[in-house]
Amino acid sequence: MSPEVKDGRSTRWDDHRDARRTELVEAAVAAIDEHGPGASIAEIASSAGVSKPVLYRYFGDKDDLYRAVGRWGADQVLERLIPILVASEDLSLRDRVYAGCDAYLAFLEEHPQVFLLLVEHRTTDDPLADGKEQIASTVAKLMGDTLRRLDVDAAGAEPWAHGLIGMFLSVGEWYLRRDIMSRDATSTYLASFVWHAFDGFASDHGAALDRAGELRVLKPRRKDAR
Structure with missing residues (x-):
């Protein structure tokens, strides 16, 4: 042969x-x-x-299967978020953040048992590890590109992206387990946390975003400006 x-x-x-x-x-x-x-x-x-x-x-083994399910979940989340965050040119950056948070919670509503299994099975062999890294890398790139367009130091994009993943997992688990708040209200709170953190970070580094959430700099100022 x-x-x-x-x-x-x-x-x-x-x-x-x-x-x-x-x-x-x-x-x-x-x-x-x-x-x-x-x-x-x-x-x-x-x-x-x-x-x-x-x-x-x-x-x-079972852990290998759960890791594959975790990667499936990450793929599903990214398939929903990327078009919103990147391709929705008719939406302001702020509106995209709010729409992305709602899309994330909508996915959890479709597969709540899968999400709960993955968070419950997080031992030394975390089934979410690959998926979290995949999402964090994608989000970090998007955030880095956005910060550079604002002429802001993008070095914090990666740790910030990982921090966001932790917050989204925690809020998602709370939302499903407690079941005391509507999806609309939960996504609004979550998006508000994300947006104001982004807005504050940009402001601290010498840039200001349009109050309507448009991606443009108002009165840019470098950190080393006098």
């Missing part, structure tokens, strides 16, 4: 395996939606229409 044929078959197998893993993750999400955070591997396998041994051919 020539190396080229072997490589081609290997690539096709990798593609098939990735596609099958995606199908099994989606089945796991459906099972968790139905049975809650305590969904067993047997229930997940049944939802996928396979046996537990077949499920474990694609995932090393």
Whole structure:
């Protein structure tokens, strides 16, 4: 067998395996939606229409499966947020922040059991680790680009993005568990925290944003200005 044929078959197998893993993750999400955070591997396998041994051919153990579910959740969040934060040219920056917070909570409402499973399963092998890093990296880039457009030092974008991830996880868990506030009110409070933090950071570094939330600098002033 020539190396080229072997490589081609290997690539096709990798593609098939990735596609099958995606199908099994989606089945796991459906099972968790139905049975809650305590969904067993047997229930997940049944939802996928396979046996537990077949499920474990694609995932090393339960933690591996939960990590894959965590990455699925991160992908879903980013698919909803990126068009709002980047492509919504008809919205001001402030309105985009508010719309993004609402979209995040809307996703949690669609899959509350999946979110609760992931936050409950955070041991030394955090199933959210990959997803958090993926979201934080994307948010940090967006924030860094925005700060540079304001002619503001963007060095704080990465730690700030990681801080936002922690706040969003905490508020999301509170929102689902307590169930004492509407989504509209919760997203408004969350967006207000985010927006005023951003606005204050820009102001501290010599820039001011339009009160309507438009992305332009009013009376820019460098920190070293006299």
